[in-house]
Amino acid sequence: MLKNYFKIAIAVLRRRKFFTFISLFGISLTLTVLMVLAAFIEKVTNPVYPGDKNSRSLYIKRLTYTSKKGWINSGGSSFYFLTHYAGSLKTRVKMAIVSSNTSSNAYVNNKKIVIDMKYTNADLWNIANYQFIEGKPFTPDQINKADRVAVISERTRNEYFGDAVTVVGKYIEADNISYRITGVIKNVPEIEEVFYANMFLPYTVAKSDYRNKDFWGDYSAILLAPSEQLVTKMHTEYEQMVTRIPIPDNMKKDFDTLHSDADTYFETFTRGFFGNADNAGYARFLLFMSLFVLLFMLLPTVNLVNVNITRIMERSSEIGVRKAFGASSKTLVYQFITENIILTILGGIIGVILTIIILQVINSSGFIPDLDLTINPVVLLYSLLACLFFGLLSGVYPAWRMSRLNVVTALKAQ
Amino acid sequence: MIRLQNIEKVYRTDTIETLALNSISLDVAKGEFLSIMGPSGCGKSTLLNIMGLLDTPSKGDIRISDQKTDHLSDKQLAQFRNQKLGFIFQSYHLINDLQVLDNVELPLLYRNTTAKERKELATEALAKVGLSNRIKHFPTQLSGGQRQRVAIARAIVGRPEIILADEPTGNLDSAMGNEIMDILINLNRNEGTTIVMVTHDENMAHKTHRLVRLFDGSQVQ
Numbered sequence: 001m002l003k004n005y006f007k008i009a010i011a012v013l014r015r016r017k018f019f020t021f022i023s024l025f026g027i028s029l030t031l032t033v034l035m036v037l038a039a040f041i042e043k044v045t046n047p048v049y050p051g052d053k054n055s056r057s058l059y060i061k062r063l064t065y066t067s068k069k070g071w072i073n074s075g076g077s078s079f080y081f082l083t084h085y086a087g088s089l090k091t092r093v094k095m096a097i098v099s100s101n102t103s104s105n106a107y108v109n110n111k112k113i114v115i116d117m118k119y120t121n122a123d124l125w126n127i128a129n130y131q132f133i134e135g136k137p138f139t140p141d142q143i144n145k146a147d148r149v150a151v152i153s154e155r156t157r158n159e160y161f162g163d164a165v166t167v168v169g170k171y172i173e174a175d176n177i178s179y180r181i182t183g184v185i186k187n188v189p190e191i192e193e194v195f196y197a198n199m200f201l202p203y204t205v206a207k208s209d210y211r212n213k214d215f216w217g218d219y220s221a222i223l224l225a226p227s228e229q230l231v232t233k234m235h236t237e238y239e240q241m242v243t244r245i246p247i248p249d250n251m252k253k254d255f256d257t258l259h260s261d262a263d264t265y266f267e268t269f270t271r272g273f274f275g276n277a278d279n280a281g282y283a284r285f286l287l288f289m290s291l292f293v294l295l296f297m298l299l300p301t302v303n304l305v306n307v308n309i310t311r312i313m314e315r316s317s318e319i320g321v322r323k324a325f326g327a328s329s330k331t332l333v334y335q336f337i338t339e340n341i342i343l344t345i346l347g348g349i350i351g352v353i354l355t356i357i358i359l360q361v362i363n364s365s366g367f368i369p370d371l372d373l374t375i376n377p378v379v380l381l382y383s384l385l386a387c388l389f390f391g392l393l394s395g396v397y398p399a400w401r402m403s404r405l406n407v408v409t410a411l412k413a414q
Numbered sequence: 415m416i417r418l419q420n421i422e423k424v425y426r427t428d429t430i431e432t433l434a435l436n437s438i439s440l441d442v443a444k445g446e447f448l449s450i451m452g453p454s455g456c457g458k459s460t461l462l463n464i465m466g467l468l469d470t471p472s473k474g475d476i477r478i479s480d481q482k483t484d485h486l487s488d489k490q491l492a493q494f495r496n497q498k499l500g501f502i503f504q505s506y507h508l509i510n511d512l513q514v515l516d517n518v519e520l521p522l523l524y525r526n527t528t529a530k531e532r533k534e535l536a537t538e539a540l541a542k543v544g545l546s547n548r549i550k551h552f553p554t555q556l557s558g559g560q561r562q563r564v565a566i567a568r569a570i571v572g573r574p575e576i577i578l579a580d581e582p583t584g585n586l587d588s589a590m591g592n593e594i595m596d597i598l599i600n601l602n603r604n605e606g607t608t609i610v611m612v613t614h615d616e617n618m619a620h621k622t623h624r625l626v627r628l629f630d631g632s633q634v635q
Contacts, residue, residue, distance in 0.1 A: 008512060327492060
């Protein structure tokens with residue numbers, strides 16, 4: 001029976017090539033867009049390298065002042081704020097403090113090289129698992145002594161010194177200052193903002209004074225909890241502590257509340273796009289994504305329903321014959337839905353192939369350097385399930401209409 | 415085998431009521447070959463469709479193999495047609511996307527048969543109509559006479575007790591028509607299949623056991 005359905009499904013697909021193309025194009029393109037998007041979101045929100053302790057980590061990025069009048073002022077945190085307050089948490093075991101990136105131009109053989117620099121403390125090397133191609137990180141002692149030392153990325157090494165050259169102990173110049181290289185790390189994609197840089201330097205050599213007691217500054221912190229189970233406790237402890245932080249005198253005039261959140265890596269993104277100082281935006285993100293996926297998949301579904309109804313009219317003689325020779329309405333509904341699922345699964349397979357190709361093209365294009373997008377097996381499974389679901393959905397109504405056709409009318413239609 | 419009692423069929427629209435069949439009573443005996451004749455629009459095909467349970471009468475009673483059929487559900491009707499009846503249509507109604515063998519196997523799909531059994535029975539039916547060498551062809555690759563023979567093979571593959579043929583030679587030239595008629599006569603003689611045939615052709619009708627004539631929905635002979 002299934003073999004017969006399969007034969008007829010393939011024959012129907014081949015009969016009206018344009019309709020088939022439109023249907024398959026709709027299904028496969030939708031799935032491709034969703035899977036590429038999912039791969040991108042996964043990469044952005046779940047950095048495997050070097051953030052392998054993500055499940056134990058919380059991130060402090062923004063510091064916001066609000067007033068009852070509705071004023072909001074937001075910025076990064078200062079080194080002082082992070083060490084003084086976040087540093088006093090009892091639950092955490094380590095705290096990396098990293099600046100946002102500043103760009104510096106270097107010239108080698110008349111060629112401009114852009115170097116993104118990040119200032120950090122020593123705990124970054126303990127929390128993030130950077131892979132050292134050569135050398136090692138700078139030490140706490142070197143940081144305390146404000147030594148001009150640097151860890152550089154493989155790309156910067158290749159651009160500045162040439163490929164496969166040993167560079168530990170050599171000097172690299174940025175902003176007219178020479179830094180001695182202590183290590184070279186494997187490249188990190190730019191989209192992993194907290195972990196990405198071409199050159200890491202001790203915070204003690206930063207131009208801005210890290211001892212400045214303003215709360216606002218250019219730094220973020222990564223807090224590492226002793227275990228995954230204690231992340232929530234660490235979050236609560238920080239949340240409670242923030243309520244006790246006094247607002248600086250120079251801010252009291254305009255603002256009455258200070259907000260600083262310890263978010264998961266994922267929440268740092270949702271808060272940025274869907275949340276605010278009080279809300280991490282996680283629920284809004286989920287709602288937005290669900291609606292987006294639903295609407296995005298609804299389009300090819302409606303298209304399929306339309307195409308299917310048109311096809312029914314072409315097949316009324318076949319429906320009449322099948323009914324005359326013993327097919328019940330239920331059997332015909334089953335047949336038509338099976339055919340539709342075959343079509344959507346075919347579209348799904350094309351979608352997966354297209355996704356693999358597109359991810360390959362994005363990865364090799366250098367559009368986002370060092371990005372390595374892959375198909376997530378869970379996303380793939382959900383995509384195929386969604387495909388099956390929408391295949392059913394787009395088949396049920398046309399199948400129901402088809403099964404209700406009167407045999408005599410159906411036979412006369414030819 | 416088939417008993418029709420006071421069958422009426424009325425087609426109604428908002429403004430008009432058309433009486434397609436007017437109080438038809440008819441008995442078809444087991445093993446009989448009956449032909450129905452009459453001018454276009456006299457209700458021949460409607461009567462055949464009602465006999466084949468493809469359409470329902472507005473009034474009257476139908477019994478097939480001593481079984482009343484008016485209370486059967488969609489599923490039971492489908493099963494009944496599948497087991498008892500075979501249909502041959504003027505315009506063949508083959509599924510052009512399927513090969514000849516798959517077309518002939520069609521009624522068996524709705525029974526509990528294995529693929530092997532289906533293939534054997536369909537091959538056998540095609541041999542009876544002389545089309546053993548065309549099983550892998552598609553209907554569009556066959557002549558009109560060959561297509562009608564495929565349709566006959568499809569009608570007989572499930573070994574139904576009754577075959578209902580709606581102008582089976584209507585689209586064929588006389589030589590082809592005679593060939594088809596010979597197959598039907600042999601089927602009736604050798605297998606004892608009851609056949610009811612609607613036709614416009616007096617010659618064909620006179621080859622059957624009995625002739626019923628309709629005029630404006632009423633039986634006149």
